[in-house]
Amino acid sequence: MFDFPFIPSSDREADALCIEDKFYHYDFLNNRFSCIAQEIKKRNLRGQAIGLVASDHYDTYAAILAIWATGNTYVPINPYLPSDRIDSIISQAGIKLLMYSIDEVKPSVMPSEVLKLSTMNTVCESVQAVSPKDDEIAYILFTSGSTGTPKGVPVSYGNVRSFLRNLPEMDYDLSSHDRFLQMFDLSFDLSIVSILTPFLFKGCLFTVPNNNIKYTEIYRLLEEYEINFAILVPSVVAYLKPYFEDIDLPHMRYMCLSGEAVPYDLTVEWKKCCPNAVFQNLYGPSEATIYCVTYTMPRENIPSANGIVCIGRATKEIDCVIINENNKEVKQGEKGELILHGKQVIQGYLNNPEKDKEAFLEFNGKRYYRSGDICYQDENGLYFYLGRKDYQVKIQGFRIELSEVEHHISTSLNKRRVVALADLDKTGNARIIGVIEGDLEDKNALIADLKKKMPFYMIPAEFRTMSAFPLNNNGKIDRKTITKIQLENAE
């Protein structure tokens, strides 16, 4: 069983972190952790939201563990985010202390305290981890919200503990000799498991630098350092596909694909590059804490539906049901929306009762979260993912509401009508196309304006125009026809 929160090992010999080819031992990480925890304790912070500027730096990782060990709430803040978004996160989360290492952010209203981690003491006394109650909040992540404001997903210590109770059942044979990849942006919850797993097993975590082209660097780390455990989004694997013939990763023991639908064809080919690895598909929305339906794939004959690998079975403390449009459970084999109940499921969104009403429902006297994912269950009890119910897409694993993209483009263009479509690029990865009614005179000015409001991954890869949008019988914009016209005319 794993405790949460916990104190990192203080082993003087074992590697804890590898950042830009530089190794840091556990005693170093443990000391940085203690210094940061002391600073937090000095300020008498307990149960408070602490903002952490996410940098590719050892103090970022030490600080996450320190925020938890002192019983506070970790809120990652990406320095590349537009300032409006950073302001919104700081104010919505009620951040009391903002910590940073190498990258700074300049919100319009600074939290009451700001701490530069490199100015702290260098040797510090060790601290004891507190034991927050199950309903206290461990972290808040912000995802795309349909109204243009990021939506806070508060995950409690109890949610994380429930998540960790599944780890023994994943049957990972991992130890301090193992090497783990952490490829995720910290605003993405797969980073949480990519951080917890190495530190719980006392292995070494390898970070991927925050540059524009991650896939070549990911491959370099996997190959050069003989990484054994990696969670990857399939879109990264898709970028490597032209080079599969050159790739041989015999040291890979656990290859977990997550964050997006896992394409069957890609998986079969990728398996040949990792001949000794156990392949897993990890499914789940942030609202049900990282992943809540998992599948360890057989060596051959991987079950799939519509070209997507089976997502498997619910984790120990999750109850899955598939319902129809009338909120009634469907028969086995029929498709419907997957709803989730259990200790991994969050209580609700951050100060957003309206969104709670939409996203949660009472079913058989229990509270369920609506995943928005269309699934079915086969005769063996395995779940299969078929697609989204709404206009949400994933770009490189980031969850995006197309309506938020439309909202920002429309606002930039003086309330013109806009439709954002999801399409696949030539590598088979999702991309967004912005379709604008009327002419687009200055594309570069529009992009520059959007960059002030949305993170880079939400900005459409391409813009198109239509003189007038077709309307359906109800007088609404006919998205289906626009999709058909635009995507059939694609290059």
Next chain:
Amino acid sequence: MKEIIAKTNDIFRKVFDDPSLEITREMTANDVDKWDSLTHLTMIAKTEETFGIKFKLKELVKMKNVGDMLDKIQEKL
């Protein structure tokens, strides 16, 4: 080398959609706005096609900036 630079500059301008872009040896993906995973893939493919060469993944990984790529192109010609 002059010809390699000129041809590569053309490729960069087209792929990254910036007619005034001037490549330098020190330039990296962080210096060019539209240089991301997908455009990188396109840029590599166009470079391979233009010069009639093929990069190995290990070679791509070792290229830290535009200068490294220009040298590699020259080596392969």
